[in-house]
Every structure is written in C-alpha cells, then in structure tokens.
Amino acid sequence: MIRALLPPMLLPMLLLLSAAPAAAQGDRTLVSRLSDARVEITTAFTGADIIVFGATERALGGDHGRDVLIRVEGPPQSMTVRRRVQVAGLWVPGPSATFPAVPSFYALAGTRPHWEVLSEAERAAARLGLINLPMRSVGEQAPVFRAALLTLKQEAGLWIEQPGEVTVDGGRLFSARIPLPASVAPGEYRVSVLLVEGGRVTAWEEHRLAVDRVGTAATIAGLAVHWPLLYGIGSALLAALAGWAGSILFRRG
Amino acid sequence: MQVYLPIAEMSVDALLLLGIGFGVGWLSGLFGVGGGFLLTPLLILIGVPSAVAVASGANQTIGASVSGLMSNLRRGTVDVKMGLVLLAGGFLGSALGVQVFALLRRAGAVDVVVALFYVVVLGVVGLLMVRESLRAILRRRRAGPPARLHEHFWAHGLPLKTRFRKSRLYISVIPPLGIGVVIGFLSAIMGVGGGFMLVPAMIYLLGMPTLTVIGTSLFQVVFVAANVTVLQAWQNGTVDVVLTLLLVAGGVAGAQFGSALGTRLRGEETRALLGAMVLAVAAALLWDLVRVPDNPFAIGRTPS
Numbered sequence: 057m058i059r060a061l062l063p064p065m066l067l068p069m070l071l072l073l074s075a076a077p078a079a080a081q082g083d084r085t086l087v088s089r090l091s092d093a094r095v096e097i098t099t100a101f102t103g104a105d106i107i108v109f110g111a112t113e114r115a116l117g118g119d120h121g122r123d124v125l126i127r128v129e130g131p132p133q134s135m136t137v138r139r140r141v142q143v144a145g146l147w148v149p150g151p152s153a154t155f156p157a158v159p160s161f162y163a164l165a166g167t168r169p170h171w172e173v174l175s176e177a178e179r180a181a182a183r184l185g186l187i188n189l190p191m192r193s194v195g196e197q198a199p200v201f202r203a204a205l206l207t208l209k210q211e212a213g214l215w216i217e218q219p220g221e222v223t224v225d226g227g228r229l230f231s232a233r234i235p236l237p238a239s240v241a242p243g244e245y246r247v248s249v250l251l252v253e254g255g256r257v258t259a260w261e262e263h264r265l266a267v268d269r270v271g272t273a274a275t276i277a278g279l280a281v282h283w284p285l286l287y288g289i290g291s292a293l294l295a296a297l298a299g300w301a302g303s304i305l306f307r308r309g
Numbered sequence: 310m311q312v313y314l315p316i317a318e319m320s321v322d323a324l325l326l327l328g329i330g331f332g333v334g335w336l337s338g339l340f341g342v343g344g345g346f347l348l349t350p351l352l353i354l355i356g357v358p359s360a361v362a363v364a365s366g367a368n369q370t371i372g373a374s375v376s377g378l379m380s381n382l383r384r385g386t387v388d389v390k391m392g393l394v395l396l397a398g399g400f401l402g403s404a405l406g407v408q409v410f411a412l413l414r415r416a417g418a419v420d421v422v423v424a425l426f427y428v429v430v431l432g433v434v435g436l437l438m439v440r441e442s443l444r445a446i447l448r449r450r451r452a453g454p455p456a457r458l459h460e461h462f463w464a465h466g467l468p469l470k471t472r473f474r475k476s477r478l479y480i481s482v483i484p485p486l487g488i489g490v491v492i493g494f495l496s497a498i499m500g501v502g503g504g505f506m507l508v509p510a511m512i513y514l515l516g517m518p519t520l521t522v523i524g525t526s527l528f529q530v531v532f533v534a535a536n537v538t539v540l541q542a543w544q545n546g547t548v549d550v551v552l553t554l555l556l557v558a559g560g561v562a563g564a565q566f567g568s569a570l571g572t573r574l575r576g577e578e579t580r581a582l583l584g585a586m587v588l589a590v591a592a593a594l595l596w597d598l599v600r601v602p603d604n605p606f607a608i609g610r611t612p613s
Contacts, residue, residue, distance in 0.1 A: 099551065101313040102320045134611035138417045141605070146598045148421050154611050204606035238313065238320035272551075273315040280316055280546055288542025291368050291550040292535040298554055299372030300379065302561030 085113040086124075086259040088249040095236060097269040103238040106265060108247060109231035116167055116224050123167045124222055124230050125174075125250045127184060128265070130161030130214075131243030137201045137208075153193045153201035160241035161214050162189065165221035165232045173252050182250070182257060186210075186217050213237040242267050316549035317361045323555060325355065330369075330559020337373060337560070338567025339574070340583040342508075343530060345370045345501030346431060348556065349423075350590060357552070358609075359420045363410070364541035364548045365556070366500030370534040372557030373564065374502055378531050381524030388475035388521045392528035394482050395507075398489020399496070399533035406497025407540040414545060414612045424594050426498050431591035434506055438584030441509075445577040476517045476525075485515060489529065497537045502530035505587065 088110030095104045108126050116122050134156045141150035164170060170184050180188050191202055209215040214237065222232040245265040250257050269277050279287040312323040329351050337344030345366050352362035381387050413419045467481035488510050492503040507526040511517045517525070542548040574582075 097313060099313050099315070100311060102311045135608055136417060136611045137606055137608050139605050140421075140602055140607070146421075146425075147600075147602055147605070149416075149418050152417055156611075201606070204604075205608055208604070208606065208608045238311075239318060241318075269315065273313055276550060277315040280542065280548070284543045284546055285539065287550075288539035288548060291542060291548050291553060292371055292538040294550060295368050295372035295538070295553050295557055296375045296531075296535070298557045299375040299561055302372070302558060303376030303565070306562045306565045 084259070086249065086251040086261060087111050088261050088263070090247060090263050090265060093263070093265060095240075095265065095267045096271075097240075097242060097267065097273055098271050099273045101238055101273070103240070104236050106234050106236060106247070107231060108234065108249060108263075109229070110249060110261075111228050112230070112251060113228075115227040116230060117227065118168060121254050123173045123252045124224075125164065125166040125170055125184065125252060126222060126232050126234070127248045127250070128161065128163040128234050129159045129246050129248075130241055130267070131159070131245070132157040133160040133241060134158075135205060137205050139196075139201070139204075151196045153196040153198075155191055155193045155205060158189060158191060158205070159215075160243070161236065161245065162186065162209075163216040163234045165216075165218065165234065167222045167224055167230065173255075174257075175255060178255070178257070184250075186215055212239060214239065236267070240267055242269050312551065312555070314357075314361075314549050314552050316365075316547065317357050317552060319356065321355065321357075321552075326552065326555040327559035329355075330556040331563035332559075333556075334373065334560030334563025335567035336563075336586070338564035339570055340567075340579055342505045342583070343370050343373050343502035344560070345373075345503075346427070346499070346505060346587065347590060349500040350427060350594060352552075353420075353423075357549075358547075359423050360410075360414055360545060360547040361549050361552070363419075363423060363498070363500030364538070364545065365550075365552045367496065367502075367534045367537040367541065368548050368550070368553040369556045369560065370500075370502035371531055371538065372553070373560050374504070374527050374531045374534070376561070378524070378527040381527055384524070386521055387524035387528050388473055388517070389528070390471075391473045391476055391478075391485060391515075391517070391521070392525045394471075394485045395489040395492075395525070395529040396532050398486040398491075399493035399529055400536055402490035402493025402495075403497045403533050403537045404493075404540060405490075406494040407537065407544055409494075410497055410541070411544055417609070417612075420607075421598070423499065424598055426495065428591050428595045428598065430495060430499065430506065431587050431594070434509070435584050435587035435591055437509065438580055438587060442577045442580035442584060446581065449577065476515075476521045478515065478517065480515065488514065489533075492529070493533050493536075496530075496533050497540070500537075502534050504530050505583075 088108060091107035114122060116124060134154060135158055136152050136154045138152040139150050140147045164185060166173060179185050186206055222230050224230050245267055247263040247265055249261045251259040310323045311320050313320050333344040333348045348369060349362050349366040353359055413422050467483045469482045470479060471482050472479050492507050496503045504526050507529060508522055511522050511526060538548055
C-alpha cells in the first residue's frame with residue numbers, strides 16, 4: 057500500500073519543501089522528512105519502502121565537497137550465529153557465537169560512497185557503515201562468525217550498504233528509497249540524515265519511524281506473547297472448528 | 310496473494326499454503342492418515358522456521374482429524390476405554406516432548422534433531438509398511454491360508470490386565486500406555502499426529518481388530534495434538550494460527566477428494582504406495598543432512 061502511494065505523493069511534497077520561504081526554515085542548512093512516520097505490518101504485509109527526502113541550503117555534489125548520508129537503524133536484537141560441522145557423515149550444529157545487541161535492521165545510503173565522504177575515524181565515531189556496528193560477541197570468537205552474520209544479514213536484505221542510493225535533483229533536493237523487507241522486526245527505528253561538508257558532519261537530523269504490527273497480525277502476536285496459554289487453547293479450538301466446518305462444506309455425495 | 314504469518318514473521322503466498330494443504334489433505338484422505346509427516350517437512354522446505362513448522366503442524370493435525378473422529382464416534386467404532394489409556398500415555402509423552410523441544414531450541418539443535426527423527430522414524434515405518442504390504446500382495450496371489458486373528462507374545466503376559474470390551478481384548482494396560490507415551494513424544498518433536506505409527510502399533514502390538522483401530526487412533530491423535538498445540542504455544546510460543554488455518558482450509562477440501570479415490574484402491578496397494586512415499590520423504594531429508602551445505606553458517610534470533 058505504502059509502495060503504491062509514494063511516488064505521486066513525493067513530488068508535490070518535494071516541491072512544497074523547496075518552495076517554502078527560507079525564513080520559515082530559519083537558518084537550518086539541512087531539512088529532511090520521512091514519507092511516513094509509521095510502517096504498518098498487516099496480515100497482507102510484503103515489505104515496504106520508506107522514502108527519506110529533503111533539501112540543503114547550499115548545492116550538493118562532489119564538486120562542492122558536500123554530501124548527504126542517510127542511516128536507518130532498527131531496534132537491537134540478540135542474534136546467534138551457528139556453524140554446522142560434519143559428524144559421522146552428518147552435518148550437525150556445532151559451535152556458536154551470540155551477538156547480544158546488533159541492529160535488527162541497518163541501512164546506509166549516500167550521495168557518494170560513505171568511505172569517500174568521511175575518514176575512517178569519523179565513520180567509526182558516528183557508527184557509519186556495517187564494519188562500525190557494535191559486534192561484541194559471546195561464545196566463539198573466530199572472525200568467521202562475524203563475517204557470516206554480515207553476509208547472511210545482507211542476503212536477507214536486513215543490512216544494506218550500497219553507495220549512490222541518494223539521488224539529487226537541481227543541486228539541492230535529495231531523496232532516497234530504503235526498502236524494508238517483509239521480515240523486518242517491529243519496533244522503533246531511527247532515521248538519521250547527515251550533511252557532510254569537507255570531511256566533517258556539519259548538520260544532522262534524526263527522525264523516528266515506528267514499525268508496528270496492526271490489525272489481525274497485531275492481535276494474534278499480542279495474544280501469543282501475553283496470553284500464551286489462552287492463545288494455545290484458542291488455536292486448538294479454532295483448528296478443530298475449521299476442520300469440522302470444512303468437512304461439512306466440502307462433503308461430497 | 311501474499312499473507313504475513315505473525316508468529317513465523319514472514320510473508321508467504323496464501324495460495325501456496327492452500328495448495329500444500331490441499332495436496333497433503335488429498336494424500337491423507339487417500340491413505341487414511343493425518344499427513345503431518347509430509348506437511349512439516351514441506352513447511353520447512355518453503356522457509357518456515359522448524360520450530361514454527363512443528364508446532365503449527367501439530368495444530369493442523371487437529372483440524373485434519375476432527376471430522377474423522379466425529380464420524381467414527383457416531384458409528385461407534387471408537388474404543389473409548391482404550392483411547393483413554395493411550396491418551397494418558399500420550400499426554401505424558403507429549404509433555405515430555407515439548408520440554409525436550411524447548412531444550413533443543415535453546416541449544417540451536419531443533420533443525421537437525423527434527424530432521425534426524427524424521428529420517429529414522431519414517432525410514433523404519435516406511436520399510437515395515439512396504440515389507441508388510443508386499444507380503445500381503447504375494448500372499449493374496451498365492452492364495453495361502455488367512456493370517457491368525459492376532460499373535461500372542463510377551464507383551465500379553467504383563468500384569469494389570471484389563472478388559473477392553475469394544476476391541477474384544479483382555480490385555481495389560483502397560484503396552485497401550487507405553488505406545489501412548491512414545492507416540493506422544495514423537496508427536497511433540499515431529500509435529501505429527503502419529504497415526505501412521507499408531508495404526509500399525511495397535512494392529513501388530515496390541516492385536517486390536519481393524520474395526521476399532523482407525524477410530525481409536527483418531528481419538529488419541531486429536532487429543533494429543535491439542536495437548537501439543539497448547540503446550541507449544543504456552544512454552545515455546547511457536548504456534549502460528551494463521552498458517553494453521555490456511556493449511557486446514559486446503560486440507561479438508563483435499564481430503565474429501567482423496568478419500569473418494571481411496572475407496573477404489575485395494576488396501577495392500579494403498580499401503581505399499583504410502584510406504585514408498587514415507588520412504589521417499591525420509592530419503593530426501595537424509596540427503597539434506599548428508600550433503601555439504603551451501604553455507605555452513607546459519608543465523609537466528611537468540612531463543613530466550
């Protein structure tokens with residue numbers, strides 16, 4: 057739904073933003089917005105795109121040494137990486153490493169690749185880029201576990217780090233589309249927009265994005281978490297009822 | 310049409326789930342079994358986490374078996390006393406199974422252990438089925454003497470003998486109790502009703518007459534599956550009711566078509582076919598355990 061609504065919505069919003077008198081925005085060198093402050097996970101959820109857009113006071117681009125970086129970070133999660141090992145010809149689970157607090161979702165986009173825009177120290181300080189995520193782990197310490205987490209999270213589309221995703225129009229308007237896959241964790245997401253000038257972050261804005269289960273999906277998940285016994289009994293009864301009703305409905309002859 | 314499964318936290322094509330439900334239902338109607346042993350591996354194959362597939366598979370079994378149980382109750386072909394003895398064992402076994410399942414989940418071993426159980430149980434049951442049905446087919450060809458009503462062996466010499474009037478049996482309660490425990494345990498670990506193991510056990514180990522076997526096994530299957538569902542939801546939070554209902558909807562439709570065809574096939578041929586299918590599933594799962602994985606690493610949320 058969100059995907060379908062966005063493109064027609066985005067243009068007028070961008071125009072409005074750029075047409076707004078400078079006085080209304082004060083002396084801010086960076087203004088940004090999210091297409092939606094809320095992403096709803098319904099029973100028909102297949103993923104969503106969030107659009108981050110905005111304008112800068114002065115022209116963007118490599119020639120001016122001025123760039124925009126956009127970072128989206130989901131709520132932290134504890135993840136376990138497990139390696140399968142061969143025992144007596146069978147591949148069974150072996151050693152594991154647990155990463156107690158890694159972002160469930162992380163995306164970084166920029167007008168240029170972030171490593172060209174900021175120095176390594178600056179990136180580490182601002183937690184920019186997948187290699188700067190806090191990846192302390194419990195259990196196996198071998199670097200392959202860290203590498204596997206990075207690869208598998210990226211394959212699942214939950215950690216994204218691709219340069220050149222932020223498009224610039226007319227020198228000062230920028231926009232980026234960040235895809236959230238269907239497997240995103242619900243919770244509060246933080247979207248940061250950073251203006252980088254001459255190798256330094258000179259302005260930044262942060263937005264909050266709520267990813268919530270709503271409707272039937274929310275009711276079911278809520279019941280299952282808060283009233284697990286009741287939910288279990290309900291599931292058993294519903295299945296029995298559906299099986300009985302179905303056999304009457306489809307009875308032949 | 311995509312549908313979001315709130316517990317599995319993934320988006321799946323609803324038509325695919327209905328189709329899987331229909332196909333498994335069709336086969337279960339044809340062979341007269343619940344079909345859980347096909348369903349759970351199929352769900353894992355399309356990417357449903359093992360833990361959710363097992364718990365929801367048990368949930369689905371209730372829907373697939375309840376109408377069969379009701380018609381057997383109406384016809385009076387359920388040995389309720391025997392059913393209750395099996396069920397007592399079943400509750401014990403499934404409660405134990407869910408605990409073991411929770412431990413496995415914490416150890417990150419659910420996937421492999423579930424697969425191993427499938428390979429061993431399906432392998433053994435499939436081989437027995439094929440052997441038994443081939444013998445029956447050969448015996449019919451040779452037109453030899455009919456088999457005895459039932460064999461007597463050590464299991465019938467145990468204490469606590471009780472009369473099961475409807476099954477015309479006077480045996481100890483220990484064997485049915487034990488069978489109940491084993492099937493209940495496997496039901497919790499594998500997400501199956503266990504009818505495909507229970508029916509042969511009742512015929513060959515207890516010597517029950519065919520008339521009461523199906524109804525009584527359905528009695529045990531429905532209530533043990535209900536017990537597993539409630540315990541899995543309560544302790545592991547892995548029952549996805551949206552997934553269950555889609556599977557049941559497809560399944561009941563498929564079962565009606567399957568059973569219509571099933572009445573036209575001979576018993577031995579049906580059992581040989583079923584045995585072959587059980588073996589095929591076991592072989593596929595074994596291959597998955599033996600072959601070199603594409604990626605030896607797997608990630609998942611740390612179970613609490």
